[in-house]
Amino acid sequence: MRLGGKLPAIVAAAFGLLLVGTNVQGSVVEAKNAQVTASTATQRVKLGLNKSVVIDLPSDAYDILVANPAVADAVTRTARRIYLFGKSVGETNIFVFGPNGEQIVSLDLAVERDVAGLEDYIRRFLPTSAIKVELLNDNVVLTGTVDTPLDAKRAVDLATIFVSGGEATTGQYSQTAAGGSAQSGVDIDNPDQERRTSKIVNLLQIIGDDQVTLKVTVAEVSRSVMKQLGVNMVGSGGSNGISYGALSDNFTGLGKQLSNSGFQIGSSALQAYVNAMEQSG
Template structure:
């Protein structure tokens, strides 16, 4: 009787254990399902070739992944610190996961030319401008504000000469002063002596409350009656008129 009860309890214990294992296996995928969505990088690291940056993690990591180690690589200093450095031009992704497989860090890493040197060159060449150079897959993006439209072209030309023809420079710079078309109007002033020389006189305020004008070459108008002595070689325009409302 005792042996039968022992066997029965053993069988019951085995069944309970199997049930617990089955429930555990059924419940195990739940966290995985909760994390089934693709994790996206939380930040972007812009690096120059041969330079790097120290990253501090909020949670300890157990695994580290680099999509393309020809572009960037990492060195682990501790479970919460890693050093990311640029090796070649291009773009890659770095992920760090914790003990439970949860992503604790993710970043897009863009590696280009020595952008710090480009920034320094622009500060020296154009100290009054505010320009940021960002490397992006064999191109350099320029953003910021410069003084005039000509400075926009000058900044792009300087950066293109610095990085070489193998890298495209894209300018999104804004000018503090908009492009304007300046129209210059020149007003010629004729001196009185020149007027006398060509024989131009204007007469106004006659007895009929009108005006009279005359143009002659090399001659003068008689102030009494407005007549003009016309030479054979001269050209004359004589007229009378009355101002409206006078």
């Protein structure tokens, strides 16, 4: 974006860092103005997502060039003060030129999430853990130690909720106004369809001892098998009105009949029962 001459005014909350010298990398801190020095060297600035920073320039600015307006926007209220807005996670360059086309300052701007809130929640809900949160290309990296695997899972869950909430706010549309006039304001539009999906990288170490209780039951099984094969003899008959009968048990004394056969001689009959038994116990 190129802005020249009298640039639109804007009222914004200052949120940023103090830059001293060249090639100094700042961090997202409490609200304060950022002063830059007149230099052709690139100066690094870190800005929180959906946050703003006020930049005080060493001389009057006539042109401002933002390499990627989708990541950040720059507007001015005076010739020596510009406002930077972090619109989406990413990096971009901002160049400020003077009245004769000379470069006043070059900024290397990185817009990322402010993870201080996530660290506060982790300390609150997991007080015995020592977890450090870092950002790597808008992905959350969890390092440190926890007591149990459950604590590690809870830390990942908190990080997931944190980045999901951040993604839900990247689709904002707002308008800033100068002197209370909406017609002279600047539109800042962040479409929802351009949201990013962040990943959680779990590098936590578990320092607690994992205890596993096993209940073992030992049973002794004794099995004996006895097989039996025997024959029962049954005889019966009658003579002159007198009946008689005889029964012979099988030779082993155990079992019951499996099948039988018989034959008859005169008025006498002889039957045989074949026993076969298998016993297990």
